[in-house]
Amino acid sequence: MGKNYVESVKLIDKNVLYSTDEAMDLAIKTAKAKFDETIELHVRLGVDPRHADQQVRGAVVLPHGTGKSVRVLVFAKGEKAKEAEAAGAEFVGAEDLADKIQKENWFDFDIVVATPDMMGVVGRLGRVLGPKGLMPNPKSGTVTFDVTKAIEEIKAGKVEYRVDKTAIVHVPVGKKSFGAEKLKENFQTLMEALIKAKPAAAKGQYIKSVSVSSTMGPGIKLNPNRVLD
Template sequence: MPKHGKKFRNASDGIDRFNLPVEDAIKLAVDKAYAKFDETVDVAINLGVDPKYSDQMVRGAVTLPNGLGKEVRVACFCRGDKEAEAKEAGADFVGGEDLVEKVKEGWLDFDKAVATPDMMAKIGQIGKILGPRGLMPNAKTGTVTMDVAGAVNELKAGRVEFRVDKAGVLHAPIGKVSFGAEKLIENFRSLLDTVNRLKPSGAKGTYMQSVAVATTMGPGFRVDPVAARKFVES
């Protein structure tokens, strides 16, 4: 069993890291961050769903009120007038078939992708490249749309896409340690509210079974599931 380093142990020893109120879990995660870089604060939510059933898949996106604290490079696959619209909105890379060919050749210097519906047949040719990297545009997350300006603006502002994994766990970032606890709590509320609203009709029993908050290098702090549900409802 791997052993944690001294800094990790110092950050976690002697602290109750379980069944915490939301505010306490986030404040502790921030206070105990020890890396020399500005760590990302991540949330893991264990949902009472079985993703192998289509009616229990949880997938969506949320624009965090305080952003993510990082520059997001957006590629927009579109044609004609939409190219100018995407560029004006701040897309870093814009093009149609030429951009598709570039990806085929191995270019992937972007973090998010937006596409107009008429480009999806072409993008299907690079689906095996984009899909495993989480870069495939999808109508369910609002990245396949004619409103390319709106989609680009949201991604630049700190839009987070999430999808439950095979084990029923959803992972998502909510910002940087440098944000401070107050802004992170606001972002956390937006994420939790969105996940709660996406509860599948096929899900039975307790939906949010456990919630944990952790920085990139730091220990995890478990939120009391009951407190998490009340936090969303408040």
Template structure:
């Protein structure tokens, strides 16, 4: 793959064989994220588990102390009694069957997070085929199926993110923007890494975190210690 001049210049600053401390890595990220737009910063964690086994699944959610830097659009499936509370908490959309039909008939996806009260899961369950592949299906473990929809909305708006393994046993999550300070990025990194460690399955054997790599949208990968 041919790389641009900006990328190649940034890559010269990164030692490929070195595993950086989180403090070193954040400083280096700031130096290598040189695009004209505000690049996203992502953390990629390879785990020593096998996602094919139910007892080795890793999934959860965490509120990043400094948010993601992205405006989050929240859709809430709830009854009329909770609709006002959801909207007051900052939900962009709140309702029931009418929203489900809009998704099904209009292929509407102008939202980033879906929250549902337990009584609405009969409606939401019908959307599994379209919400599931996009990672939008509400889930109790992630706190997105809850009777307290207002609290869930506030957490999502404040920077709550979900994490889960992909088929290659890797977690991919945003931890902020290039415009964040190194200290803000490090705080978010530690919050996410702490949550991943906390979610370690009892069935996991051997080395849990195989590797962790930080990268800006257009920048080189930076290996970072999985410790917190």
């Protein structure tokens, strides 16, 4: 463990569940790296991800974005391809892009959008896009004929959340440079979306634990019952 990390740990009491305001302040104070660290949210949910009816997945536009420029790849043809280019997509294509990904192991993009009629082509890429979390999905708004809206939302700071095999959701809430107030607004927007996404099949306590941390900093636990205060 580096010197900065050790110093950061001293600022946190592991026996305390912090308020949202306190947690955002601490996340900024413990982000001691020389670069603008990302602040990430980690939420343990009371679901069993092995069951299809307990999956938690969706997307939400953060009021202050993520602080990261996002490269968008769109699978579309004809007028929809022109529309995607006009909306600011970095890469637009069809079988040509699918071949480039498969044959050249090309991944110079951050998110994939596809029109529904292109899912036959995109489906062949499931084995390579799926493990990287890049497979387009209707639930996250990335399989749509409204490519302009999809691209605009992504560029505005749309983030996708998805529960992993250990029932935890990991999502960025912004950068250290945002300041505590903007980080809090992004954080609470995400928490509201997660709470609304609670599956009907989930029983017992849904939000089990909540913590935030900077890229290089230690975890800061929040009171899971007061995240929207």
